[in-house]
Amino acid sequence: MRVLILGGDGYLGWPTAMHFSQLGHDVMVVDNLAKRQWEAEVDGAPLEPLPTLRHRLRVWNEVTSKEIAVAIGDIADNHRFVYRVFEEFQPEAVVHYAEQPSAPYSMIGRDHAVDTQRNNVLGTLNVLHAMKRHTPDAHLVKLGTMGEYGTPNIDIEEGFIEVEHNGRSDRLPFPKAPGSFYHLSKVHDSHNIHFACRIWGLSATDLNQGVVYGIATNETELHPELRTAFHYDAVFGTALNRFCVQAVAGTPLTVYGAGGQKRGFLNLRDTLQCVRLATENPPDPGDFRVFNQFTEVFSVGELAETVQQAAAKLGYDAQIDHIENPRIEAEEHYYNPRNDALLALGLEPRLLSEELVETMLLKIAESADKIDHATILPRVRWREDAPTRAAS
Amino acid sequence: MRVLILGGDGYLGWPTAMHFSQLGHDVMVVDNLAKRQWEAEVDGAPLEPLPTLRHRLRVWNEVTSKEIAVAIGDIADNHRFVYRVFEEFQPEAVVHYAEQPSAPYSMIGRDHAVDTQRNNVLGTLNVLHAMKRHTPDAHLVKLGTMGEYGTPNIDIEEGFIEVEHNGRSDRLPFPKAPGSFYHLSKVHDSHNIHFACRIWGLSATDLNQGVVYGIATNETELHPELRTAFHYDAVFGTALNRFCVQAVAGTPLTVYGAGGQKRGFLNLRDTLQCVRLATENPPDPGDFRVFNQFTEVFSVGELAETVQQAAAKLGYDAQIDHIENPRIEAEEHYYNPRNDALLALGLEPRLLSEELVETMLLKIAESADKIDHATILPRVRWREDAPTRAAS
Numbered sequence: 094m095r096v097l098i099l100g101g102d103g104y105l106g107w108p109t110a111m112h113f114s115q116l117g118h119d120v121m122v123v124d125n126l127a128k129r130q131w132e133a134e135v136d137g138a139p140l141e142p143l144p145t146l147r148h149r150l151r152v153w154n155e156v157t158s159k160e161i162a163v164a165i166g167d168i169a170d171n172h173r174f175v176y177r178v179f180e181e182f183q184p185e186a187v188v189h190y191a192e193q194p195s196a197p198y199s200m201i202g203r204d205h206a207v208d209t210q211r212n213n214v215l216g217t218l219n220v221l222h223a224m225k226r227h228t229p230d231a232h233l234v235k236l237g238t239m240g241e242y243g244t245p246n247i248d249i250e251e252g253f254i255e256v257e258h259n260g261r262s263d264r265l266p267f268p269k270a271p272g273s274f275y276h277l278s279k280v281h282d283s284h285n286i287h288f289a290c291r292i293w294g295l296s297a298t299d300l301n302q303g304v305v306y307g308i309a310t311n312e313t314e315l316h317p318e319l320r321t322a323f324h325y326d327a328v329f330g331t332a333l334n335r336f337c338v339q340a341v342a343g344t345p346l347t348v349y350g351a352g353g354q355k356r357g358f359l360n361l362r363d364t365l366q367c368v369r370l371a372t373e374n375p376p377d378p379g380d381f382r383v384f385n386q387f388t389e390v391f392s393v394g395e396l397a398e399t400v401q402q403a404a405a406k407l408g409y410d411a412q413i414d415h416i417e418n419p420r421i422e423a424e425e426h427y428y429n430p431r432n433d434a435l436l437a438l439g440l441e442p443r444l445l446s447e448e449l450v451e452t453m454l455l456k457i458a459e460s461a462d463k464i465d466h467a468t469i470l471p472r473v474r475w476r477e478d479a480p481t482r483a484a485s
Numbered sequence: 486m487r488v489l490i491l492g493g494d495g496y497l498g499w500p501t502a503m504h505f506s507q508l509g510h511d512v513m514v515v516d517n518l519a520k521r522q523w524e525a526e527v528d529g530a531p532l533e534p535l536p537t538l539r540h541r542l543r544v545w546n547e548v549t550s551k552e553i554a555v556a557i558g559d560i561a562d563n564h565r566f567v568y569r570v571f572e573e574f575q576p577e578a579v580v581h582y583a584e585q586p587s588a589p590y591s592m593i594g595r596d597h598a599v600d601t602q603r604n605n606v607l608g609t610l611n612v613l614h615a616m617k618r619h620t621p622d623a624h625l626v627k628l629g630t631m632g633e634y635g636t637p638n639i640d641i642e643e644g645f646i647e648v649e650h651n652g653r654s655d656r657l658p659f660p661k662a663p664g665s666f667y668h669l670s671k672v673h674d675s676h677n678i679h680f681a682c683r684i685w686g687l688s689a690t691d692l693n694q695g696v697v698y699g700i701a702t703n704e705t706e707l708h709p710e711l712r713t714a715f716h717y718d719a720v721f722g723t724a725l726n727r728f729c730v731q732a733v734a735g736t737p738l739t740v741y742g743a744g745g746q747k748r749g750f751l752n753l754r755d756t757l758q759c760v761r762l763a764t765e766n767p768p769d770p771g772d773f774r775v776f777n778q779f780t781e782v783f784s785v786g787e788l789a790e791t792v793q794q795a796a797a798k799l800g801y802d803a804q805i806d807h808i809e810n811p812r813i814e815a816e817e818h819y820y821n822p823r824n825d826a827l828l829a830l831g832l833e834p835r836l837l838s839e840e841l842v843e844t845m846l847l848k849i850a851e852s853a854d855k856i857d858h859a860t861i862l863p864r865v866r867w868r869e870d871a872p873t874r875a876a877s
Contacts, residue, residue: 172595172596172599202614203564203610203611203614204564206610206614207564207607207610207611210606210607210610210673210677211603211607214602214606214673215599215602215603218595218598218599218602218666219595219599222594222595222598245655245657246653246654246655247648247649247650247651247653247654247655247657248650248651248653250650254648254650254660256639256646256648256660257639257649258639258640258642258646259639259640261638261639261640261819262638262639263637263638263639265637265639265660265662266660266661266662267660268646268648268657268658268659268660269658269676270657270658270679270680270683271676271680272680273680274610274677274680277673277676277677277680280673280676281602281606281669281672281673281676284661284663284669284672284673285602285666285669287662288662288663288664288665288666288669291662291813292813292867292868293868421683421684427653475684476684476685
């Protein structure tokens with residue numbers, strides 16, 4: 094299968110590209126390398142310096158004798174580039190990660206909110222129009238986020254919900270109340286993609302992904318220079334990855350607020366498994382399908398405790414600090430999202446265990462001298478002043 | 486009250502500005518005059534040439550001795566301009582019409598879809614950030630559209646719906662399934678504004694407006710050069726206005742498809758009444774309030790028949806043609822939207838009657854020689870090819 098990976102230089106995009114290549118698919122990666130610039134802008138860096146995309150592609154070729162094609166360009170700003178990629182490569186599946194991926198980054202201020210929605214929403218509009226023009230039968234596998242739903246007081250279904258109201262009923266898009274301009278950009282994408290499927294008969298799977306953790310996949314382990322970007326800073330790092338780095342660094346694990354915030358989580362390896370399952374099992378033509386992509390639900394507090402316990406076994410005495418929450422979010426809430434669809438397709442979750450956390454801690458310990466504490470504490474606040482009005 | 490009208494050069498914005506000025510409020514209009522360029526781009530023109538905004542402001546001053554301030558600039562492309570306007574004028578209410586308003590325009594192709602969402606979504610993001618910075622206690626009165634909801638098989642509530650699911654319940658944003666990239670831009674706006682209210686405590690009223698018809702208001706009638714832009718072309722004209730022009734021109738009224746498409750409609754004068762009621766009755770601080778703003782529901786077929794009958798009384802023998810529907814939309818469907826909130830605030834609907842249509846026809850007849858038939862038939866199709874896949 095010809096698989097186009099948009100955002101193939103990223104934390105998830107790069108391992109996905111290698112995974113599909115290893116499975117024997119014909120893979121092309123597209124990236125504008127913007128993530129490296131955004132990371133530099135917030136004075137952050139991955140734990141280990143990231144080799145250039147072209148270097149990693151060369152190493153991949155040397156290690157596996159497989160080739161991954163590459164095109165460097167901007168899908169939001171340069172639609173001619175997007176059209177040319179689709180016309181020439183003729184993808185059968187398009188895995189779309191090419192978005193600004195950080196909630197805090199989108200909340201820095203006006204320019205970052207606007208840039209995030211411009212980049213993500215208009216980039217996806219270009220992809221939809223390129224598909225319509227050049228590959229109307231291709232399958233779009235789009236990375237969304239569980240954060241699109243927010244934390245409603247009812248079970249979270251997968252994209253759609255059967256609503257009964259005044260004696261009538263309809264299957265409607267699940268209502269969305271996301272928590273940042275980044276999460277909002279994914280909500281906008283979902284609405285735009287749904288429309289393109291309804292109107293033009295495109296096929297898409299919207300993968301509403303939970304918080305990803307992990308540092309290694311089967312393919313990154315083939316060679317040190319095939320590693321993926323492991324971020325642990327407050328802007329681009331995800332919760333578990335950050336906690337592990339803090340444990341190794343000997344600084345307290347910083348839980349935002351009460352820590353009762355529940356989220357869906359999954360291992361980086363399961364991201365690859367989910368994307369592969371979605372791609373290998375495309376929807377019917379014209380279908381807009383939504384999968385909730387996570388394997389377990391934890392509160393942030395539970396997550397910190399899991400890291401603390403695993404760290405203790407390795408001799409790290411990790412403390413847990415509840416710091417003022419820089420975000421506006423419910424810190425105690427009902428949370429029961431469904432994830433049946435991917436399980437039904439055969440997803441075998443690699444659940445979080447102390448053993449797995451230990452593996453991460455050991456890996457991070459190899460780079461302990463490179464940890465930059467200054468980038469871990471949150472500096473971006475959802476509201477500058479003390480809260481004077483309740484979030485409702 | 487200091488009332489800022491964004492999009493004050495438009496079909497609705499201009500009459501709104503005069504109305505608030507007439508009521509004694511301190512009014513400033515902002516516009517980038519883009520609508521005139523978009524109209525030129527599709528080779529259209531209002532029925533009567535539109536005097537410049539500055540000319541109309543001068544006439545308004547001469548006729549009423551009242552002054553309306555003006556700032557020409559682009560709210561999407563120039564955030565410094567937006568910030569300056571908010572800082573200097575310090576509005577207490579912000580009526581926001583400053584968006585690309587046409588569904589067909591947004592469906593011309595990729596560039597128009599992208600431009601529509603860029604202009605509308607990023608412009609509104611700039612407005613929200615300017616409010617946060619300079620006037621956090623102001624009330625945003627944002628023009629949305631009933632088209633955000635699409636045509637669900639359940640009653641359409643006003644912005645939110647109480648969902649019961651698996652024994653639990655929550656009041657959630659009403660699910661959205663709109664029918665064009667333009668309508669989608671309004672859905673994106675609604676999500677962004679809702680978030681800004683939740684996070685920053687801004688106050689907003691989202692007016693999900695139906696299809697507006699009409700040519701005159703109390704203020705436009707004070708002087709011929711105070712008229713508003715009356716569009717009847719296939720891109721910027723609305724259904725009833727277009728039918729009336731076709732009746733006067735002696736060409737068939739062109740109903741798209743079966744004509745069973747039901748929509749909410751309201752008189753231009755009632756738009757002013759609704760916007761005034763929303764503005765004079767602001768929500769609580771931090772509230773995001775949604776009103777459905779229409780007075781009656783008709784099918785497009787019924788609308789054509791109403792025009793046909795009124796036209797007959799004036800001696801016009803109007804035929805009704807069912808032409809191929811350029812849009813993808815349900816042509817027979819359930820439709821029962823609520824509009825209680827504005828009625829509860831005191832809205833007194835000016836319902837559509839044959840008499841009112843006759844008044845419009847007579848007014849249009851004065852300009853009969855200026856009607857350009859070539860711009861009335863739709864040329865923008867939602868899908869170029871014959872439909873091969875059902876819209877679902």
